[in-house]
Each structure stands twice: as structure tokens, then as C-alpha cells.
Amino acid sequence: MAYRYGNRYQIKLLPQSIEDCIASDDPVRAYDAFAEALDFRELGITLDSHKIGNSEYYPKAMLKLLVYGYSYGIRSSRKLERACHHNLSFIWLTSSLKPDHKTIAEYRRKNKEALAQVLRQCAKICIKLNLIEGNTLFVDGTKIRANASIKNTWTKEKAQKALKHIDERISDLLTQCDVIDEAEQGSLVTMDKELKDQKTLKSKIKGILQELKEEESFNTTDPDCTRIKKGKNFYGGFNFQSTVDNKKGLILSTDVVNEANDVNQFASQINKANQILGKKCKTAVADSGYASTDELEKIDKQEIKVIVPSKRQASKKELSLFAKERFTYDLKNDYYICPKGHKLIPYRLNKENNRVYKITDKKICLSCPHYGVCTKSPTGRTISRLLKEEVRQKLEAQYEEPSSQEIYKLRKQKVELPFGHIKYNLKFDSFLLRGLKGVKAEASIISTCFDLVRMITLLGVPALVKELNTC
Structure with a gap:
């Protein structure tokens, strides 16, 4: 069988242009059209070809370079510089511009606030293209390492x-x-x-x-990061929050916070997403890590259906014979009745500002045949009740509804899929920039990359380019 040989010295009558080297359905064309569709004035980047002083690289070309590079796991400024010399799609995207690594790093550093707004405009484009409807939103968080060693974290x-x-x-x-x-x-x-x-x-x-x-802790390399526990070890990192729309699984908004858990994030993340939508969503869903009655109530008061399991519901453990839920609460007279028919009356407020109910006479508990099972305390049985217990019970009942269970089953495939793509396919397991402004910029870029990949999958490159050109 004969072989086909190439000849790099072959002279052509009409030399090829870079444009001829990129197919019409190449994904790089979608990234180019997306950057062209962005409103740079709204981002906070001034486009003025008549600026006085030394010339600089075109801001749109630099943004295209960053977004396209992040989409293929190329984040290092040195690797991006190399790609501009050797990768044909990068050469086409930047129109043969070849910025050095210092220029790329400086552009990223100087435009943190602008880069943090890229996802917002991407989401608005998705809303225009009817890819985001904003009826059901899923919220979740993941931990990403900071560009700072845990050795520099002080307690x-x-x-x-x-x-x-x-x-x-x-x-x-x-x-x-x-x-x-x-x-x-x-x-x-x-x-x-x-x-x-x-x-x-x-x-x-x-x-x-x-x-x-x-x-609680302070890192001298990146003061904004927090100490995060993984197994028995600790590392410096951030909490990457993401809000995903149900329709096509596109990321609507992201945020990065320096809190080690999600318990205080539910209301703020849903409100940010609603601000981008320009309306209130109908349903908000999250896992038990967000189960704070105060936070969930903020969204429930907006007449948005909240589907978040409590810690008890998430554990799916059967109630013990003498669990708090086995006791009967008299709302009118404000006391509990134990399974044996004895009263527990209000006693005090604990550290969490919850009301504590105590048996009227400790001798009742000490002489009870169930003493040692119901309680081992020498002062008798006590029960803690939230000041907003009725709200908690309402939200737990709402989660148990069959319609809520059907929606909650979609949570993993909707909100955890983007994290899987970002962390494992794009190897985005640590931030390059430092400080909250820097990590929010990177979170915005990497989330935009996920949305663009989904848009290409859903519409195809030619159709997406056509739609973006009309935005």
C-alpha cells in the first residue's frame, strides 16, 4: 500500500490565509463571536483606538485569548503565550497577535472586576436565546484551593x-x-x-x-482565603458557589466566598441569580448543607418554593422512640408532652438562642422506666426548640411533597455536572489569582467556558455564531 507524503516546502500559487485554515464549524469561531457580542463598556473596559501613549494589545483579543484558553485547560500565561505562537486556532483567534506572558498576566490582573462580569453577560445572552428560563434554580458549592500554602495560615x-x-x-x-x-x-x-x-x-x-x-485564621500569602478541612488535613482555599438553571443546565451566576461551609449562602446566591434574571424564580433547590432556617425563610418570604432537606431528612435515619418529634407540642399553652404524658415547660434560651424546655420535676424522669434511654441527665429530659420552629416544620413538609422529590432528584445532574467538567476535565482545582476579586474573576471565566461548551453542544457552532452575531 502506498503512503501519502506531505511537503512543507511546496509552493502554492495562491498562499492560504489563516481564515482558510479554520473550518466554518470549528468551535473557536463560537468563542470569537461570543467575545464580539459582549458589551465592553458594561464590563468596564474602555475601547478607544485614539488613546494617547504607547500602543497596547486590543482588549477584545486579550479577552478571547483568556476565555478560549480556559476552555481547554490552558490558564498559565506562559502556556497561553506559547499557544499564540504554535496553535493555529489561537493564532486565528488573536489575528496573529503574539502577546508575551507578562502582558497576558498584567491584563488579567488589571481587569479583575471586568472579567468577573463576563458570566453575567453570558447568562443574559442565554436568556435572549431562550436557553435559560429561570423557573427552577439549583444552588451548590465546591471547595477550590487558593494560591497560598496552608503553612502560611496562622491561628x-x-x-x-x-x-x-x-x-x-x-x-x-x-x-x-x-x-x-x-x-x-x-x-x-x-x-x-x-x-x-x-x-x-x-x-x-x-x-x-x-x-x-x-x-479564626489568617493566611499571610492570601489574606482573603480561609482554612478548609479535607479529611484529616487542612488547606487554604475558597468556597466556589454556583447557581444553575433547570432548563438546559446552564450556569446562571457564580460567586466565591471565604467561608468553609454553605450554611449562610442560600439567600444571597438565589437573590443574585434573580437579579440577573430580572424576575423571581419559582423554585429554589439546594442540599442539606444550606439548611439554615433563617436563610431559607428569606427566600420563602418572597413566595419562592424552597426545596432543601434538613440534616435529619438528608441522613434518612429512622426516628428513635424518644426523639424530639415523638413529643407533642401544645402551641396554645407553649409546652411539650412526652410519650408518657408528662409536661416539659419553657426553661431558658441556649447559646444558639433556641428555647429550651425542661421536665417539670426531675423526679418524674428519674423514676420513669425509660430513664437511661430517653435521657441520662440527672436533671431530667430537656428539648430544644427553634424560635422559628413552625418555619422549619413547614419547609421540611414542603421537601417531602412528591412534586418536590421529583425536582430534587434532578439536583445532582444539574448543579454538580458543571463542577465535574470544571474540576476534572479542565483541571481547575486551584486558583491562579489571589484575593477575592481575583478568584471571582477566574470563577466567572471558567463558568462562562462551561456555558459556551453547552451552547455549542445544544445549537452547533454555525447556528450559535449566527445567533451571537444578532445579539
């Missing part, structure tokens, strides 16, 4: 221990200085230098302790 205990060690070292150095001075042997220069270094370190750690007055 109060670590700082106080370091201060104690430094004080001991300073005391030891002063003693050695006195000995050297008396003996007139050795050099005080080395001692003075180390003593100065120790005092500088002590001053730095005192500054860290000052920062720790309001925070």
Missing part, C-alpha cells in the same frame, strides 16, 4: 506558640551577648543581626494576632 494558638518561642530565643540571645561582652571573645555583630531578625519576626506575628481578633 491564634500557632501565633501565641511562635511568640513564646521568639521570646525565649530573644532572652537566650541577650544572655549570650552578655557572656561574650564579659569574656571579650567572639563577635557581637552576628548576635545583633539575629536579635534584630527575631524582633522583626515578633513584630510581624503581633500584627498577625491583631488580624486574628475577628478571624
Whole structure:
């Protein structure tokens, strides 16, 4: 069988242009059309070809480079620079511009706020194309590593221990200085230098302790990141929040917060998504990590159906014989009745500001045949009741409805799928930029990449390019 050989030195009568090298259905054309459809003034990037001073790379070309690079897992400024020299699709996308890695990194650093708004405009385009309807929204979060080592994370205990060690070292150095001075042997220069270094370190750690007055931990590399636990280990990271629309599984909005859990995020994330939609969604769904009665109530008051299981419902454990739910509550007279018919009356408020109910006489519990099973306390059985217990019960009953269960079954495939693509296909397991502004910019870009991939899958490149050109 004969072989086909190429000849890179073959001279053609009409040389090919870069445009001829990219097929009409190549995905890079969709990324180009998307960037052209963005309103750069709304993003906060000024396009002025008459600016005075040294010339700079066209901002649209730089944005195209970042979005397209992130879509294929190329985030490093040096790798993006290399792609502009060797990858034909990158060469076509930038129209043969070849910015160096410093220029790319500087553009990304200077335009953090603008890049954080890219997903917002992408979502609005999806709404125009009828790909997002905004009726049912799913919220979830995932932890992403920060560009900061956990070794640079300080807690109060670590700082106080370091201060104690430094004080001991300073005391030891002063003693050695006195000995050297008396003996007139050795050099005080080395001692003075180390003593100065120790005092500088002590001053730095005192500054860290000052920062720790309001925070549980503080990272000296990226002060905005938080300490996140994974198994038995800790790492510096952020909580990446995502709100996904039910219709086509497109990301509507994202946010990055420096809280290690999701318990305070539900209301704020749904409200941000509704702001982009320009209307209120009908249903909001999340897992039990968001089960804060105060947070869920904020959305419930807006007449939005909340489908979020409580911790008890998520665990799917059967109630014990003497669980709180087995006790009867008298709303009119405000007391509980235990399964044996004895009263538990209001007693006090606990640390969580919940009302505690206590048996009227501890002797009743101590003489009960179920003592040791119902309670082992020598003061008798107590029950804690939320001040908004009725709201919690309403939301739990709402979650149990058959229609709610059908919607909740879709949660994993809708809101967790984007995280799977972002973290495992695009290898986005850590941020490159530091600070909340930087990580929010990266979260916006990577979420936009997911939406563009979905749009290409749903519409195809030629149809999507046509729609984007009319936006």
C-alpha cells in the first residue's frame, strides 16, 4: 500500500490565509463571536483606538485569548503565550497577535472586576436565546484551593506558640551577648543581626494576632482565603458557589466566598441569580448543607418554593422512640408532652438562642422506666426548640411533597455536572489569582467556558455564531 507524503516546502500559487485554515464549524469561531457580542463598556473596559501613549494589545483579543484558553485547560500565561505562537486556532483567534506572558498576566490582573462580569453577560445572552428560563434554580458549592500554602495560615494558638518561642530565643540571645561582652571573645555583630531578625519576626506575628481578633485564621500569602478541612488535613482555599438553571443546565451566576461551609449562602446566591434574571424564580433547590432556617425563610418570604432537606431528612435515619418529634407540642399553652404524658415547660434560651424546655420535676424522669434511654441527665429530659420552629416544620413538609422529590432528584445532574467538567476535565482545582476579586474573576471565566461548551453542544457552532452575531 502506498503512503501519502506531505511537503512543507511546496509552493502554492495562491498562499492560504489563516481564515482558510479554520473550518466554518470549528468551535473557536463560537468563542470569537461570543467575545464580539459582549458589551465592553458594561464590563468596564474602555475601547478607544485614539488613546494617547504607547500602543497596547486590543482588549477584545486579550479577552478571547483568556476565555478560549480556559476552555481547554490552558490558564498559565506562559502556556497561553506559547499557544499564540504554535496553535493555529489561537493564532486565528488573536489575528496573529503574539502577546508575551507578562502582558497576558498584567491584563488579567488589571481587569479583575471586568472579567468577573463576563458570566453575567453570558447568562443574559442565554436568556435572549431562550436557553435559560429561570423557573427552577439549583444552588451548590465546591471547595477550590487558593494560591497560598496552608503553612502560611496562622491561628491564634500557632501565633501565641511562635511568640513564646521568639521570646525565649530573644532572652537566650541577650544572655549570650552578655557572656561574650564579659569574656571579650567572639563577635557581637552576628548576635545583633539575629536579635534584630527575631524582633522583626515578633513584630510581624503581633500584627498577625491583631488580624486574628475577628478571624479564626489568617493566611499571610492570601489574606482573603480561609482554612478548609479535607479529611484529616487542612488547606487554604475558597468556597466556589454556583447557581444553575433547570432548563438546559446552564450556569446562571457564580460567586466565591471565604467561608468553609454553605450554611449562610442560600439567600444571597438565589437573590443574585434573580437579579440577573430580572424576575423571581419559582423554585429554589439546594442540599442539606444550606439548611439554615433563617436563610431559607428569606427566600420563602418572597413566595419562592424552597426545596432543601434538613440534616435529619438528608441522613434518612429512622426516628428513635424518644426523639424530639415523638413529643407533642401544645402551641396554645407553649409546652411539650412526652410519650408518657408528662409536661416539659419553657426553661431558658441556649447559646444558639433556641428555647429550651425542661421536665417539670426531675423526679418524674428519674423514676420513669425509660430513664437511661430517653435521657441520662440527672436533671431530667430537656428539648430544644427553634424560635422559628413552625418555619422549619413547614419547609421540611414542603421537601417531602412528591412534586418536590421529583425536582430534587434532578439536583445532582444539574448543579454538580458543571463542577465535574470544571474540576476534572479542565483541571481547575486551584486558583491562579489571589484575593477575592481575583478568584471571582477566574470563577466567572471558567463558568462562562462551561456555558459556551453547552451552547455549542445544544445549537452547533454555525447556528450559535449566527445567533451571537444578532445579539
